Amino acid sequence: MRFEVLGPLSITDGMESVVLPPSKPTNLLAALLLNANGVVSAEYLQRAIWGEEQPAAAKAALQTCVLRLRRLFVKHGVVDTPIEAVPGGYRISAGPRSLDVIGFRDGVRHAARLAHTPELELRALKDALALWHGSLLANVRSEVLHRDEAPRLVEERLRTVQRVCDLELSLGRCGEALVALWSETRAHPGNERFHEQLIEALYRSGRQSEALTEYRRVKGYLLAELGVDPSPGLRRLELAILRGDDLGPSADGVRAVAAIGTADVRRSPAEDRGDPPLPVVPVPPVPSFTGRAAETAAMEAELTEARDEAVTILLSGAPGIGKSALAHHVAHRVRDRFPGGRLHVPMVHPDGRPRDATEAAAAVETALRVREPGAPVLLVLDDVVDAGQVRPLLPAVSGGAVIITSRRGLAGLVATHGGRVHRLSTLEEEDAHRLLVATIGAERVKPEEAAARRLAALCGYFPLALRIIAARLLTRPALGLADAAGWLADDPLARLSLADDPGLSVIRVLDAALDRLAPRLADAFVGVGSLPAAAFPAQDGVSALGTGAAEAEELLERLVDAGFLEEGPPGPYRVHELLRAYARRAAAAGGPRPETTERA
Incomplete structure (x- = not known):
């Protein structure tokens, strides 16, 4: 029996395939197969099955779900791929014959070993791609798996399709390449490499006007949707077409062929752990950015005035304070200074774990490899957890x-x-x-000016909170601002959330931030955050923490460093009002959650 995950999750005996119905056991099986031959923690499996809102007895429910899945195996005659209970979670063992994704990856690696014979390599890659069938995990109703696992598989397929097209172009088979490229460029409009291949294939086929039309189309899309210019490769290709140059052998195709046997086919330590690859993408635009005029001006000057040396800028502050938005906003304003591109590098996994520094450095190196040599690049390293993540990346941006x-x-x-x-x-x-x-429109705010100002105050003037309440108002056009303010005032923390996106919730963001702290530090924040005043002298902090002065000072300084407190000696410490409300709520609930572990 063979499991198939490169499409709807199914079981096949080679003659017939059974597509499993959407269910909790189907979610469980998908989570295990996508991490085959490794231990998958019980906590991750619970989130994959039930999402963030888990049943009260999640551990017992997981055991029941495993039992149901084992019965499903018996029903379908699966005897050589058992589910093993191991310390910390569960594991399923599989090989290329019993799991299509392993067969696909083995096929890609086999193709890399044939790089010296393009015909054989092309055939091997097409055989690997033939294992894909239909919409990926279409019958798996797990937001966690579609968010954390599916993008990694999609990226692996896209890389393989790009290699196939590079090989076909290098072999002069432009017509065959066009068949795939028309559909891939429409399915992935932001993938500039596919567009570059399509334009090259059209030009090599004698269709110069169509090639230029396609260039103008993708240029318009990139500017309108992403706020970026076409890549240097696309611009060079347009110039060559306008000149009527003979492109000669497909240089990009040759480079791609040579690269297949190196970094692209090696699995990083993160991939071996089942983590999705680090996405290094163009810095996204920030809609309706407002405020931060002084910081914006200072950062622009710092980035544009230094011409001969690398510039490092640190934006720090509390969770939800708008650090990423400001970084992205400034990056777009200085676009002319960095013709090599402006790249966003997330430094934590979706669950808050820090990215491995080596993995991040390798991903950045790969992204920079396709940029114009010598052109200055701006990196936005987003949500850095510690200095060790950053140091390996700094040499990559010389100039x-x-x-x-x-x-x-x-x-x-x-x-x-x-x-x-x-x-x-x-x-x-x-x-x-x-x-x-700027977000909900002057025509809606002007009749209820006072209510709008009350909403801003209830949000503590926090950008994250303001964006959340603005999104709620935009999706409820008949809701009055005064009514919204009255509703929000009853419980601002709990109501500053969006039902369709659990990540956009002030409580969840602050919960995740508190999870990064050591238990002692989290307890300290709840203690000082619950003091009667938002600003307090160091001595009041000592009293609230019930420790000696030296230990209290250490805790308070670490809370400042972690973004939970501001300022400090010789002046008073301060707590932002939204964080203070969160601390009072945590204190009323009995303090931080016991599973909190040190990360900061």
């Missing part, structure tokens, strides 16, 4: 720049590598008001 966003102060990095530091606080009242006007 370019890095913007680091982090809740941490990263003073050690600043001490050893220098850089400019901007610590963000909440928005000014007028900027917060302007953000609401």
